[in-house]
Amino acid sequence: MKKTLNCSAEHKKYLNGIRRKKIAISTMRWGLLIVVIALWELLAQTGAIDSFITSSPSRIWQTFVSLCKDGSLFEHAGVTLYETVVSFLLATVLGTVIAIALWWFDTLRNVLEPHLVVLNALPKIALGPIIIIWVGAGTGAIIVMALMISLIITVLSTLNGFMEVDKGKLTLLDTMNATKLQKLIYLVLPSNVPTIISALKINVGLCWVGTIMGEYLVSRAGLGYLIIYGGQVFKLDLVMTSTVVLCVLAALMYVFVALLEKLVDKKFGKS
Amino acid sequence: MTKNHLVKRNTDENGLISARADLSYKNNTDKNARADLSDKNDADKNALHDAEILVNFENVSLTYHDKTGETLAVSGLDFRVNRGELLGIVGPSGCGKTTVLSIISSIIKPSEGRVVIGGEEAKDRRDKCGYMLQRDELFPWLTISQNVLLGAKVKKMKGRKDYAYALLDKYGLGDFKNRYPSQLSGGMRQRVALIRTLATAPELLLLDEPFGALDFQTRLHVVGDVHSIIKNEKKTAVFVTHDISEAISMCDRILILSSRPAKVKKTIDLSPIKELSPIERRESPLFQKYFEDIWKNLQNKKD
Numbered sequence: 001m002k003k004t005l006n007c008s009a010e011h012k013k014y015l016n017g018i019r020r021k022k023i024a025i026s027t028m029r030w031g032l033l034i035v036v037i038a039l040w041e042l043l044a045q046t047g048a049i050d051s052f053i054t055s056s057p058s059r060i061w062q063t064f065v066s067l068c069k070d071g072s073l074f075e076h077a078g079v080t081l082y083e084t085v086v087s088f089l090l091a092t093v094l095g096t097v098i099a100i101a102l103w104w105f106d107t108l109r110n111v112l113e114p115h116l117v118v119l120n121a122l123p124k125i126a127l128g129p130i131i132i133i134w135v136g137a138g139t140g141a142i143i144v145m146a147l148m149i150s151l152i153i154t155v156l157s158t159l160n161g162f163m164e165v166d167k168g169k170l171t172l173l174d175t176m177n178a179t180k181l182q183k184l185i186y187l188v189l190p191s192n193v194p195t196i197i198s199a200l201k202i203n204v205g206l207c208w209v210g211t212i213m214g215e216y217l218v219s220r221a222g223l224g225y226l227i228i229y230g231g232q233v234f235k236l237d238l239v240m241t242s243t244v245v246l247c248v249l250a251a252l253m254y255v256f257v258a259l260l261e262k263l264v265d266k267k268f269g270k271s
Numbered sequence: 272m273t274k275n276h277l278v279k280r281n282t283d284e285n286g287l288i289s290a291r292a293d294l295s296y297k298n299n300t301d302k303n304a305r306a307d308l309s310d311k312n313d314a315d316k317n318a319l320h321d322a323e324i325l326v327n328f329e330n331v332s333l334t335y336h337d338k339t340g341e342t343l344a345v346s347g348l349d350f351r352v353n354r355g356e357l358l359g360i361v362g363p364s365g366c367g368k369t370t371v372l373s374i375i376s377s378i379i380k381p382s383e384g385r386v387v388i389g390g391e392e393a394k395d396r397r398d399k400c401g402y403m404l405q406r407d408e409l410f411p412w413l414t415i416s417q418n419v420l421l422g423a424k425v426k427k428m429k430g431r432k433d434y435a436y437a438l439l440d441k442y443g444l445g446d447f448k449n450r451y452p453s454q455l456s457g458g459m460r461q462r463v464a465l466i467r468t469l470a471t472a473p474e475l476l477l478l479d480e481p482f483g484a485l486d487f488q489t490r491l492h493v494v495g496d497v498h499s500i501i502k503n504e505k506k507t508a509v510f511v512t513h514d515i516s517e518a519i520s521m522c523d524r525i526l527i528l529s530s531r532p533a534k535v536k537k538t539i540d541l542s543p544i545k546e547l548s549p550i551e552r553r554e555s556p557l558f559q560k561y562f563e564d565i566w567k568n569l570q571n572k573k574d
Contacts, residue, residue, distance in 0.1 A: 168408050174378055175402030176425040176471075177395065186425065190412050268412045 055240040063241040077245055080211055080222040083139060084253070087146035088207040092200055094147075095154025102155070103162040103188065104180065120156055124148040124210075128217045137218045145217070146210025150203045157202070161195030162188055193268040197261045204257050208250050223249075325507045326352035326475060331374060331384035332532075333367075344370050345381070346532035352475070352509060357501060359518040360511045362528030362536075363569060368511040371533065372477045375509065376400040389474055398426065401473030405483040407464040409452035415439070415463055416448040422471040435470040442466065442500060458489040458496070465497055469504060476501065476508035482517065494521060495549045515569075519561045520549035527568045537568050 037057050043049045044056030051059060067073035102109040127148060135141040165188050173183050215224025223242045230238030333345040344367045352358045360368050373379040375386055377396040385392060388399050401422070409418045419439060423431035439445050442462055452460055461481060468476060481497065482490045498521050501508050512518050518525050525539040539561060544552050552558055 166408070168404060168406050169410065172402070172404060172408040173425065175376060175397060175400070175404075175477075176422045177397040178425045182425055186421070187410070190410070193412075 052234075053236060055236045059237045060241050060244060063237040064245070067241065073241075073245065076222050076226050076242075077249065079139070080215065080224065080246070081249060083142045083146065083214070083222065084207045084211045087143045087150065087210060088200075088203055088253075090143070091147055091150040091154050091203050091207065092196075095151050095199070095203075096158055096196060098151075098155045099158035099162055100184065102159050104184075109159070116152060116156060120152045125213050128213070132217060138220065141218055142211055142214030142222070145214035146207045149210035149213075150206040153206065154199050154203060157199045158192065158196055161192040165191055190268060193264055194261075197257070197264055200257050201254070201261065204250070204253050208246070208253075212246070323353050324351050325354045325356075325389060326375065326509070327385075327387040328352070328371075328375065329385050329387070331381045331386065333370060333374065333379065334382045343532040345374070346534060347384070348528075348533055348535060349384075350526055350535055350538075352507060354507055355505055357498075357508045357510060357521060357523045359522030359525040360509065360528060361513065361515060361518050361525060361565060361569070362533060363530045364513055366528050366530045367533040368513075368528060369479055371528075372402070372479050372509060372511055375475070376402055376477055398471075399474045401468035401471060401476050403464055403468045403476065403478045403481045405480045407452070407457075407460040407484075409460055409463060409467075411452055414449050414451060415444065415455070418452065418463060419467045419470055422467055426471055428471055431470050431472075434472070435466065438466045438469055439463075442496070456489070457485050458493045461485065461493050462496055462500075465500060469500070469506070474507065476506050478508055478510040480512050480514075481510075482512075482514075490517075491550070497521070498549050515562055515565045516553065516558075518565070519544075519558055520552045525565065527565060539565060 040054070041057045044051040044054065044059075064073070102112065124145070128145060131144050131148070132141050135144050169187055169191070170183065173187055178186070211222070212224035212227070215222040216228050219225050219228060223246050226242040227239050227246075230236065230242065328348065328350050331345055331348045332343070334341050334343050336342075348371065350358075360371060362368050370379060374381050375388075375396065377386070377394070386396065388396055393399070409415075410421065413421070416436065416439070419435045420431060422428075423435070436445075436448070439448060444459065444463060444466070447455060447459070447463075452463070455463065464481070478497075482493055485493060494517060510518070510522060519541065523541055523545050525541065526535050527537045527539065528534065529536045541561065544555050544557055544561075547555060
């Protein structure tokens with residue numbers, strides 16, 4: 001009796017320890033962010049750093065508010081977000097479809113695999129001028145750019161997951177006389193949901209890279225355009241504000257995919 | 272010698288099963304009797320539609336090819352499986368035990384010979400066979416009831432649900448229908464795997480070392496469970512294992528295969544302990560004798 005009481009007290013202590021550590025970590029996380037911003041502002045206010053070159057949190061806020069007022073921020077952020085989401089969805093759907101085709105046709109896979117690997121190694125940004133000439137300098141070119149960056153890695157990682165499906169489970173379906181389509185639907189796709197989700201996670205980042213690079217090249221609209229324009233006319237406030245907005249949007253999209261992963265992991269994650 | 276004696280005694284004592292004992296006795300004959308094997312084959316072919324025999328595995332050879340050359344994996348392998356029988360196949364590792372099961376279920380095509388199930392020579396026998404593998408291979412994203420019905424779904428068989436659920440209920444898994452495999456113990460999962468195999472009502476069960484992935488304690492239980500389920504449901508089964516004691520505790524008859532190319536080296540008839548449960552068999556004085564007999568036959572494989 002005494003022993004169990006002792007035990008539970010100790011266990012309480014242990015649980016408290018874990019909780020305290022968790023609180024400490026998140027305090028430090030936010031603390032770091034606040035300290036950096038405060039220090040930045042303080043140094044800019046006191047003139048220790050030149051806010052013309054470094055901008056400052058208060059100036060970023062002012063720029064943000066004025067951009068919001070004339071609505072241009074929403075316009076540019078909207079364009080970038082649209083391009084990113086479209087290329088992200090296209091990369092995911094096309095990538096999965098191509099991976100399925102390559103899984104299905106052995107010869108096709110064997111023929112194309114080295115080409116895909118080389119294409120994957122190529123810095124896709126080098127294709128920028130070609131894409132602009134072929135597709136035209138506009139939203140299309142930016143989406144193609146982002147697609148190029150994320151598609152091939154999606155195909156390769158998804159295909160890799162498809163090829164590594166549990167051999168025992170494939171044998172089981174073989175003993176049941178399953179067709180290739182049944183193997184795909186009952187085993188290969190469901191067992192690769194985690195693989196596809198982790199490809200999504202990588203794609204979120206890559207599509208942002210592709211979109212911003214595309215906007216740098218095309219220079220018509222979007223946050224990437226604001227950044228490159230701000231840089232050219234030396235308006236660091238504009239550059240910093242656009243970067244912060246970009247940061248927040250990318251984080252939100254990542255959180256969304258991470259949530260999706262958590263949801264899916266509950267069902268497909270365990271093996 | 273002693274074993275032949277045992278078989279004969281059993282035949283004398285129990286006239287009813289004499290036909291079956293006779294058959295095993297026939298298979299029992301050693302190499303010296305090889306000469307008149309062809310005659311016997313003819314006799315067997317005549318008895319093809321004999322209700323006693325479910326599977327005719329006739330003179331099957333298999334050569335397979337890979338980069339390093341060709342290998343004769345199975346050579347002129349010939350045996351029968353009787354209806355309602357639990358036939359064990361033991362042999363040195365790599366002798367092609369699993370290959371034999373794959374040939375029966377027609378996953379692998381033999382180079383020579385043929386396999387007949389239920390008197391019917393079919394190209395694809397997978398619909399007649401239920402295969403149970405070493406690991407349970409339950410799909411983690413499906414519930415137990417979905418897993419159990421997977422075979423029926425793949426084979427597009429309608430109306431298997433009631434039967435499958437009845438089996439789950441009967442063998443203590445009724446409360447776990449909506450659970451996921453990760454929530455079950457290893458022994459329970461293996462029982463689910465067996466019920467998944469039974470759900471398509473196969474004529475023949477093929478068990479490929481189905482207990483290999485379990486720890487010893489669990490294995491003893493699951494061997495008992497699987498044995499009683501197979502016997503309860505009156506199924507015919509071929510059971511491949513490298514574990515001699517497991518074979519003795521489950522089977523009605525055991526074929527000992529030689530090392531590659533696989534041939535039937537000897538047949539052990541276990542009818543004297545047939546009515547005992549696996550645990551009871553392990554306690555039987557005959558158990559050790561059978562064990563030594565099989566062990567010896569597996570040892571002197573080189574001559």
